[in-house]
Amino acid sequence: MFGISSGQIFLCFHIAAVTVCAIRVLYRQRNTGTAFAWLMVLFVFPLFGVAAYLLVGEARLGMARAKRVEQMNAFYRQFAERHFQNEDLDTDNKMRRRYQGIANVAASVTGLAASNNNAMQLLTQTDEILEAMLADIQSARQTCALAFYIIEPQGRIQTLLAAVRDAAQRGVECTILADAVGSSAFFGSEWEDNLKAAGVRIVPALPVGVLKTFFSRSDLRN
Structure with a gap:
């Protein structure tokens, strides 16, 4: 029977922790440069990279705040379903192209799509x-x-x-x-x-x- 040394245990633990964090980096980090930088830190610096990513790598609201955010988004979605009729929406894309990106982001996050008979100025x-x-x-x-x-x-x-x-x-x-x-x-x-x-x-x-x-x-x- 061959015993397992503490060094081997440490190596296995490090590989497992780095693998988990690397998967989270690829899944959570949308910026390619940021994701690549974190992957370099994780693989080059044992344990330190893992600890650093767990501390500051992701923005966390906390369970209570995340629940409130979901409740807020649910309120917006219900409001849109109740008060926004199809004829009020900008379904014909009359909006200028420069504003469509902002409108799409707002619609995807809150459910409040751009509507007609409104004015916008940047x-x-x-x-x-x-x-x-x-x-x-x-x-x-x-x-x-x-x-x-x-x-x-x-x-x-x-x-x-x-x-x-x-x-x-x-x-x-x-x-x-x-x-x-x-x-x-x-x-x-x-x-x-x-x-x-x-x-x-x-x-x-x-x-x-x-x-x-x-x-x-x-x-x-x-």
């Missing part, structure tokens, strides 16, 4: 984006919902926040959704307190604790 300059947002906030009568990755309460952003505060004071239902990490300078500031005092609902998106910051990738939050 804004690329910061000033025109802010001006358009200010105009919409100032003309809002019922609801005003804003989502941000980064809120830095300075410069023209303060003008925008003041417009939201004024809208809430005149009876508009206002809600701000902001990333808990990207907008950390906003949370806990005087602006957050002032907006809440005016009746604005402020919701931090994807809050993380101290320990989770070491095991999550902040570059994937947006």
Whole structure:
């Protein structure tokens, strides 16, 4: 009987772990360059590559958040089935070609396909984006919902926040959704307190604790 050495056990374990991770890389990583880089790390660095991939290789929402995402997508699908009739959809592809890619992504993720009798404008300059947002906030009568990755309460952003505060004071239902990490300078500031005092609902998106910051990738939050 030949005994199995600890080195052989380690080698078998390493091969099995690398194989499993390699399959996940090929299945989960859509970018070819990223997938190739991770495969190189996995095969060149024993155990370290496996540990590194398990820690930062994939974006994870967690079971609770993943369940909420599925519930949200199910709500969108049910809403589309109930309120979007076939005659309202852009079945004749009247939309300009430059917008069709965005519309297809939205339809595949949320089930909300592009519909007729709507207008769309892509804004690329910061000033025109802010001006358009200010105009919409100032003309809002019922609801005003804003989502941000980064809120830095300075410069023209303060003008925008003041417009939201004024809208809430005149009876508009206002809600701000902001990333808990990207907008950390906003949370806990005087602006957050002032907006809440005016009746604005402020919701931090994807809050993380101290320990989770070491095991999550902040570059994937947006």
